[in-house]
Amino acid sequence: MSIGYACLAVGVINTELKNCIIKNASNDKLLALIDYNLKSLENMIDYNGRNNIKLFRISSSLIPFGSSEVNNLFWRDIFSDQLKKIGDKIRNSEMRVSMHPGQYTVLNSPKIDVVNRAIDDLNYHAQVLDSFGLNPAHKIVLHIGGVYNEKERAIRSFITNFNGLDEKVKQRVVLENDDKSYNITDVLEIGTCLNAPVVFDNLHHEINSNNQRKSDYDWIRECRKTWKKKDGVQKIHYSQQNLLKKPGSHSSTIRINEFLHFYEGLETKDIDIMLEVKDKNLSAIKCINCTTQQGKIKVLELEWRKYKYKILENSPLHYLEIRKLLRNKDQYPAIDFYNLLESALENEMSVGNSINAAQHIWGYFKDVASEKEKKLFLKSIEGYIEGKTSLKAIKNILWRMTVQYNEAYLLDSLYFAI
Template sequence: MRIGYACVTIGPEDTQMKTCRQSNSSEALLMELIAHNLAALDRQIDYNIRNGIRLFRISSDLIPFGSSPVNRLPWWKSFEQTLSGIGTKICANGMRVSMHPGQYTVLNSPDPGVVERAVADLTYHCRVLDGLGLDKQHKIVLHVGGVYQEKEAAVQRFLIRCQALPEAVRDRLVLENDDRSYHTGDVLAIASRSGLPAIYDNLHDQVNPDPASEGVKEVIRAFGRTWKKEDGPQKIHYSQQDPEKKAGSHSASIAIDAFLDFTVQLPGRNIDVMLEVKDKNLSAVKCILCTQSGTKIKDLED
């Protein structure tokens, strides 16, 4: 079981991504920022390797304005060697990475402009992973999108537009159940129709449950059947509710007892678990240590 975290590494110096305002985005500044961000990513990967973290989500902010006409640089060529070096390090250490476009990347929108920008954004994310030289086990996580008062029509738009994507992009896509519009049953049906694998998110399932669900363990098994060999091991998202915030808000840290109770429900050990939590790598290290045999109290205190 690989356990990881998303985007931000707390503690190590010079691992933060930088960006700029659109009005200041000269080619020279963009080149400088990209070089900085790739160096920051390299340091994040080094930190993960040192701490036994073999699952990581790369920030979508890696390349400033990466999917926008604002950035017309052929950055994937200019930084080809740097990207390749980072990717080689990822592969050599058995690490799996992913990316997760934001809430405005919506393929099934009725607005053609939104769809055009979504395709550009997915293409950008794919270009990052391709530039790193990674195979299609390294995924781009996507929500189905909105309902727009007519759910089946929205699903149909998603399926059509997904099929029209470049093959390289489509091969990396994986669907996730969300906390508002598409529950686990919806996503399993869409995964079946599209041929895409699906990621189970436990907190989204709690907030937006499928009324016909047969329970967490069976749902995770069903999601696992959407993953083909070439997609790599099944991956899931795990988080805990912040008790002081609205439903679906991630907790500050992972409570170990609840996490260990959850892992008992997993149908096997060959599942990757992405933690979505405010303290990021700190909870990842804690959860990794608590699931390893032979861990001592001193390890947890350190």
């Protein structure tokens, strides 16, 4: 089993992706952006490898305007060395990657120009995966599209247009149920007709079910039948509802007890689970650490280094409890550890606790900071107490100093990221 996340790494420096608007998309600009994004992707792949993350979704925006005539660069040739290097790293780490075109890639639209753009976009996604030298087990996830007041006709259009795709695209595409139009029964029927694998999304199914009395595990079993050996291990999408937002909104983090309940109910662990969650890699590592059979306390200690100042900011009481929990070096209390983290992060921050954490961070710089930096920090603290300065402004000051003085411990700290 592999557990992974999508597109962006939270709290990992030098992994952001950049884009631009059309009017600024000159060849020189696009070359610079592609180079930058490929370096960021390589850093994410390296990060995943260090953290035993074997499943990852690559952002569709990796190559800006990749499926548009705006980008007429032969980027596969220009960046062939970088692409090969990244592909080698993916294979050598036994990582499985995927891509997921966005909501405007609609293969069954009644408008031919929309369909043509969808085909171009699918070709682009396949080209990205091909450029890494990856086999067809590295997939492109696609929704069926719209209903357009006549669902059966829309399904026929999808099937017709899918059959017209290039074989290199078809061998990569997997179909996913959505939360509005096409439930898991619809997608299984379409997938079976097209001999295309089906990805089960639990939250989409919760919102858009077919009212049949089957469990998630029943549907996962049905979807497994659509996966052939050439497609690789069956893949599913797992997410949790954000309890404070509208149905279908992803949670800020994966609630570990809820995930473990789902995990324990799976018939087989020979399955890949893509998490769709706001804190992305953080939840992936959490779930990996709580399901591993050979956990070591050192792993949790490294996690604590990243979280500690954010937890101190939210809840000094939880901070002390976690420190106490990790004292016993012969145990591996991963579930208790992450439950405490979750509980602390749900706490509302107080001004006093926020200042306390900020002053702990300042402690790394107090002996090296210039007088100007000292005055700026102290003034920001005073302004925050008086309600004139935001906590974000204080953190921005501390982050600039973290980068300026290359304070490695803080560069990895989630204090600045969540």
